[in-house]
Amino acid sequence: xxxxxxxxxxxxxxxxxxxxxxxxxxxxxxxxxxxxxxxxxxxxxxxxxxxxxxxxxxxxxxx
Amino acid sequence: xxxxxxxxxxxxxxxxxxxxxxxxxxxxxxxxxxxxxxxxxxxxxxxxxxxxxxxxxxxxxxxxxxxxxxxxxxxxxxxxxxxxxxxxxxxxxxxxxxxxxxxxxxxxxxxxxxxxxxxxxxxxxxxxxxxxxxxxxxxxxxxxxxxxxxxxxxxxxxxxxxxxxxxxxxxxxxxxxxxxxxxxxxxxxxxxxxxxxxxxxxxxxxxxxxxxxxxxxxxxxxxxxxxxxxxxxxxxxxxxxxxxxxxxxxxxxxxxxxxxxxxxxxxxxxxxxxxxxxxxxxxxxxxxxxxxxxxxxxxxxxxxxxxxxxxxxxxxxxxxxxxxxxxxxxxxxxxxxxxxxxxxxxxxxxxxxxxxxxxxxxxxxxxxxxxxxxxxxxxxxxxxxxxxxxxxxxxxxxxxxxxxxxxxxxxxxxxxxxxxxxxxxxxxxxxxxxxxxxxxxxxxxxxxxxxxxxxxxxxxxxxxxxxxxxxxxxxxxxxxxxxxxxxxxxxxxxxxxxxxxxxxxxxxxxxxxxxxxxxxxxxxxxxxxxxxxxxxxxxxxxxxxxxxxxxxxxxxxxxxxxxxxxxxxxxxxxxxxxxxxxxxxxxxxxxxxxxxxxxxxxxxxxxxxxxxxxxxxxxxxxxxxxxxxxxxxxxxxxxxxxxxxxxxxxxxxxxxxxxxxxxxxxxxxxxxxxxxxxxxxxxxxxxxxxxxxxxxxxxxxxxxxxxxxxxxxxxxxxxxxxxxxxxxxxxxxxxxxxxxxxxxxxxxxxxxxxxxxxxxxxxxxxxxxxxxxxxxxxxxxxxxxxxxxxxxxxxxxxxxxxxxxx
Numbered sequence: 041x042x043x044x045x046x047x048x049x050x051x052x053x054x055x056x057x058x059x060x061x062x063x064x065x066x067x068x069x070x071x072x073x074x075x076x077x078x079x080x081x082x083x084x085x086x087x088x089x090x091x092x093x094x095x096x097x098x099x100x101x102x103x
Numbered sequence: 104x105x106x107x108x109x110x111x112x113x114x115x116x117x118x119x120x121x122x123x124x125x126x127x128x129x130x131x132x133x134x135x136x137x138x139x140x141x142x143x144x145x146x147x148x149x150x151x152x153x154x155x156x157x158x159x160x161x162x163x164x165x166x167x168x169x170x171x172x173x174x175x176x177x178x179x180x181x182x183x184x185x186x187x188x189x190x191x192x193x194x195x196x197x198x199x200x201x202x203x204x205x206x207x208x209x210x211x212x213x214x215x216x217x218x219x220x221x222x223x224x225x226x227x228x229x230x231x232x233x234x235x236x237x238x239x240x241x242x243x244x245x246x247x248x249x250x251x252x253x254x255x256x257x258x259x260x261x262x263x264x265x266x267x268x269x270x271x272x273x274x275x276x277x278x279x280x281x282x283x284x285x286x287x288x289x290x291x292x293x294x295x296x297x298x299x300x301x302x303x304x305x306x307x308x309x310x311x312x313x314x315x316x317x318x319x320x321x322x323x324x325x326x327x328x329x330x331x332x333x334x335x336x337x338x339x340x341x342x343x344x345x346x347x348x349x350x351x352x353x354x355x356x357x358x359x360x361x362x363x364x365x366x367x368x369x370x371x372x373x374x375x376x377x378x379x380x381x382x383x384x385x386x387x388x389x390x391x392x393x394x395x396x397x398x399x400x401x402x403x404x405x406x407x408x409x410x411x412x413x414x415x416x417x418x419x420x421x422x423x424x425x426x427x428x429x430x431x432x433x434x435x436x437x438x439x440x441x442x443x444x445x446x447x448x449x450x451x452x453x454x455x456x457x458x459x460x461x462x463x464x465x466x467x468x469x470x471x472x473x474x475x476x477x478x479x480x481x482x483x484x485x486x487x488x489x490x491x492x493x494x495x496x497x498x499x500x501x502x503x504x505x506x507x508x509x510x511x512x513x514x515x516x517x518x519x520x521x522x523x524x525x526x527x528x529x530x531x532x533x534x535x536x537x538x539x540x541x542x543x544x545x546x547x548x549x550x551x552x553x554x555x556x557x558x559x560x561x562x563x564x565x566x567x568x569x570x571x572x573x574x575x576x577x578x579x580x581x582x583x584x585x586x587x588x589x590x591x592x593x594x595x596x597x598x599x600x601x602x603x604x605x606x607x608x609x610x611x612x613x614x615x616x617x618x619x620x621x622x623x624x625x626x627x628x629x630x631x632x633x634x635x636x637x638x639x640x641x642x643x644x645x646x647x648x649x650x651x652x653x654x655x656x657x658x659x660x661x662x663x664x665x666x667x668x669x670x671x672x673x674x675x676x677x678x679x680x681x682x683x684x685x686x687x688x689x690x691x692x693x694x695x696x697x698x699x700x701x702x703x704x705x706x707x708x709x710x711x712x713x714x715x716x717x718x719x720x721x722x723x724x725x726x727x728x729x730x731x732x733x734x735x736x737x738x739x740x741x742x743x744x745x746x747x748x749x750x751x752x753x754x755x756x757x758x759x760x761x762x763x764x765x766x767x768x769x770x771x772x773x774x775x776x777x778x779x780x781x782x783x784x785x786x787x788x789x790x791x792x793x794x795x796x797x798x799x800x801x802x803x804x805x806x807x808x809x810x811x812x813x814x815x816x817x818x819x820x821x822x823x824x825x826x827x828x829x830x831x832x833x834x835x836x837x838x839x840x841x842x843x844x845x846x847x848x849x850x851x852x853x854x855x856x857x858x859x860x861x862x863x864x865x866x867x868x869x870x871x872x873x874x875x876x877x878x879x880x881x882x883x884x885x886x887x888x889x890x891x892x893x894x895x896x897x898x899x900x901x902x903x904x905x906x907x908x909x
Contacts, residue, residue: 044306048313055289062281066274072230 141255147216151209174260176424177246186262190239195225199237200250202229204258213256218249232395233270235263273395280388283325283381290317290377297369311368315359318373322356326380328387344517344564347524347557348383352376354552370879372553375887382891383561390565390585393573412436412443415486432489436480446487448472453671455479465640482638482671513564516859517557524555524870531874539876547876554869554883563858563894570902571851579834580844587830589855590814591848595794597744597841598787598808601755601765603801604818605737605838610642610729612649613712616703617725618695626682627719628653633666633681635688643677645729646688646715676715687718695723703728711764731761733768736839741769743842750793754778754786756804783808799841801825816841854901858894865890 065071117124119135130136142148176182187196205211211229214236218227223244229236240246250260293314296303303310322330333349355372362370413420413435414428420435425443428434433449436442448454453465456478465481468474474487528548536544568585575582582588602608617623632650635643651661666681676689691704691714700716700723707714707728717725744751752773755762759776766774778786783800784807790796791813798805798812801821809815809828817829818838826832833840869886872878 041306045309048309051292052289052313055285059282059285062285063278066277066281069228069270069274071274071277072228072270 138255138257142213147213149212174247174250174254175422177250179424179427181424181427182246195239195241197237197239198246199235199263200260201263202234202236202253202258202260205229205231205234207231210258214253214258217252217256221245221249224249230270273392276384276388276391279325279328280381280384283321283377283384286317286321286325287374287377287381290314290321290374293317294371294374303368307368308366311363311371314371314373315363318356318359318376321377321380322352325384326352329380329383343514344557344561347517347521347555348379348561350521350524351553351555351557352379354549355379358546358549358553372883375553375883378888382888386562386565386895390569393569393576412440428489428492430489430492433486434489435484435486436478437484438480438482440480442474442476442478442480442487444476444489445491446474446489448474449486449488452483452485453481454485455481481640482669482677513560513855513859517560520555520557520560520866524552527555527870527874528552534874535876543876547874550873550878550883551870554873554878554886555866557862557866560859560862562891563862563898564855566895566898567851567854567858567902570899571847574902575844575847578840578843578847579837580840581832581834582830582844583832584830587814588848588851590795591797591845592852593795594749594797594814594845596750596752596790597797597799598752598754598790598812599741599771600783600798600800600802600805600808601753601757601762602731603820604734604799604805605741605753605769606731606733606765608641608731608801610645610713610731612645612727613730614703614707614728615649615725616700618697618700618723623653623717623725625654625657625659627684627686627724629659629661629664630666630681630684631686631688631717631719632661633664634669634677634679634686636663637666637669637679638671638677641731642713642715642729643688646727649727678718685720688715689718690714691716691726695726697723700726708760711761711767713761731765733765734838736837738769740838740842741771744845745770747842747845750790752786752790754783754808756780756783780804780807784811787812797841799838851902854898857901858898861894861897862890865894 115124115126115128117135118129119139124130130139142151183196187198189195190197202214205214208231211231215227215229218224218236218238221244223241224238225241226239227236228238238244238246253260293310296306296310329345329349329352332343332345336343336346355376359371359373359376362368412423412425412428414423415421415433415435425441428443430444434443434446448468448470450470452468454468454474455465456475473490476491528551531551532544532548534544535547565585568588571588572582572585599605628650632647632654635647635650638644654661664681666679669677669679671677676687678685678687678689680686691708695701695704695716703726704714704716707726710728712728712730715727715729716723717727741751750773751771753762753766753769753771753775755765755774755776756778757776762774762776766772775786780803783805787796787798787808788811791811795813797814797816798808799816799818800806800809801818802825803822805817806822806825806828809817809825814831815829816831816833817825819832819834821829821832831840831844865886869878869883869890872882
């Protein structure tokens with residue numbers, strides 16, 4: 041049962057990491073405008089075709 | 104155009120908006136065609152596919168057409184200095200714009216793409232819910248051009264009425280909810296052995312103190328809001344629902360601490376504490392989001408763009424932002440524009456002073472007269488020498504509407520509740536201290552305080568109110584202040600403004616008469632329309648619409664020419680020359696010299712119409728009677744409100760005869776015309792002596808009355824300051840929204856009462872049990888979430904939209 045002394049802090053540490061990740065995500069606006077981002081994903085493919093051919097050479101902005 | 108596909112002519116659909124299109128046409132209107140071409144031209148055809156993903160996600164505010172020139176302000180230094188944030192070091196800025204007209208994901212995507220295409224734009228983020236976009240850009244970014252281009256797609260960009268980032272509060276809330284949830288889960292893990300009846304043996308001390316640690320964090324981080332609110336309320340000698348919540352939370356924490364120190368590790372209330380903090384925070388999170396959804400749109404309505412005016416600099420007229428005008432400069436105010444600063448008029452003209460005095464009719468002013476800021480040019484531009492620095496561009500305050508926040512029923516009950524619980528705890532302490540010793544007395548008192556924590560009260564009311572607000576938003580009624588729902592119950596009178604509120608604010612010709620053998624020469628009609636078209640007066644616009652429809656009926660396609668000369672007549676009309684003819688249109692005064700017309704004028708006046716006499720070469724040729732049509736549902740709403748036993752009153756700055764005519768049609772007995780803004784407010788205040796008054800108005804001249812009324816209601820097309828002063832905005836629902844809201848509020852209030860009754864029964868039960876001295880933490884842990892969950896379930900079930908009513 042002595043393992044509890046290791047596992048308990050370990051699980052709490054994991055939980056802390058999870059919370060920290062969540063706080064970071066929320067603060068860096070990952071949960072903002074979820075409707076738009078969710079749908080946008082479906083259409084990004086058009087701009088960068090999987091084949092990687094130069095089909096869209098005239099599209100998008102070169103930065 | 105050859106673009107019609109396989110669709111049969113019978114159900115031709117517009118390629119852009121999918122609305123019905125005339126047979127053989129690809130578009131329903133030229134507007135749709137223009138947007139279609141613009142999208143194709145910009146390589147943004149994906150919009151059509153994207154919009155299918157999420158149609159009608161949000162009912163947008165009707166897009167307002169905007170003068171392209173106004174966007175020039177975005178390119179000025181003043182804009183960068185006063186409305187942008189410096190970001191990222193070398194010349195980078197951040198700015199936020201309110202975007203009107205976004206309805207779905209496709210719109211958001213389109214706006215992002217349009218902005219991103221421009222050089223200098225580093226990052227674009229569009230928030231559909233907030234109806235807002237954020238830009239990060241470098242020095243060269245052509246902001247005016249970007250706004251103009253977005254405008255070309257039918258959206259309108261404006262400066263947000265509120266500079267703070269509305270997302271910040273939401274993100275902070277979300278963090279707190281997440282942290283509270285994690286703390287709850289982990290505490291549950293530590294107390295699980297006690298529920299399972301396991302002997303924790305030597306781990307008891309570890310589990311106990313660890314859960315104490317987690318609960319303390321929960322109380323100090325996500326729970327701090329309850330402590331802070333309770334503290335603030337007590338300091339202001341007010342009792343809110345947060346007071347008993349805070350007492351309960353603190354009692355649970357203190358009691359558990361004492362038990363820990365005594366070594367009674369199975370007598371802790373820490374799991375109840377973390378669960379309470381979590382569920383209360385979740386409830387408040389959803390309530391805040393629902394309110395935010397509604398206010399995002401009202402915030403948009405208050406968004407605006409500073410005016411641009413022409414200033415005479417080095418002998419040339421230069422367009423500058425209104426706030427950059429200096430004292431002593433000469434500015435020119437074009438028709439429809441507002442004077443940005445107090446000044447002295449340089450020549451005779453007509454000025455619309457409605458903003459300042461509430462008068463609707465333009466007033467004749469002479470050169471040398473002092474003009475206050477806000478005066479609007481009516482038909483002709485005027486020049487002014489500026490005498491006072493312009494007031495800084497300030498958006499109407501959105502806080503105004505929340506100033507009269509009143510304690511809600513649940514808060515008031517919270518006060519009684521707190522008193523009862525404290526008495527019960529004290530009684531329990533006294534009884535058990537006498538019969539079982541000091542320790543037993545303390546224990547009972549603490550358990551009473553913990554069990555009585557009004558989680559059910561704290562959750563049920565916000566849930567019911569949030570559901571009502573969400574439902575109202577779906578019905579086109581935006582509520583910005585949750586307490587409106589409860590205040591509606593006490594309402595005694597409703598005061599309406601006339602023009603633009605119960606009427607459309609758009610006079611139309613109702614009847615006409617012609618001198619002599621009826622009808623008029625089409626050239627004269629065209630000339631009259633040319634001259635009238637130069638005026639922005641609502642009556643003149645109604646006359647133009649009528650004359651053009653007359654032309655159309657005669658088989659002509661109306662085409663306006665610029666008149667050879669135009670002159671505004673003092674307060675009564677306009678005259679000018681066009682197509683070689685000298686014509687005039689003026690308000691009827693005295694005799695016209697024609698028997699038919701005279702009879703017409705008398706009859707039309709009697710019926711409350713505004714009469715315009717058409718003149719050619721100083722001889723009256725015809726007369727028009729115009730009426731500002733009532734809103735479609737105005738009569739119905741007024742009689743419905745009266746049926747509710749409310750006193751309905753009409754107050755208007757307009758001429759008493761016109762006001763009386765409208766009142767008669769609406770069957771409103773109390774109607775007053777010629778009321779100035781301050782008098783409107785005074786009248787509302789006087790009515791308030793007999794009970795709460797709802798003011799419904801849309802104009803600048805209603806703002807004072809709106810601010811003074813116990814409930815301020817406005818319409819979507821209202822001026823920004825009227826919206827800023829209002830708590831309820833009637834959008835698509837029109838005036839009917841008031842009656843709908845009254846009913847919804849009644850339903851919500853009865854829901855709240857039922858849930859409060861349930862919460863009271865639960866607490867009675869729990870507290871009696873605690874007083875008996877036999878309530879264990881285990882039972883409390885089951886009882887408390889059960890009461891919250893069932894009360895919320897009742898609120899949700901009862902808040903379902905009422906059955907379709909007529």
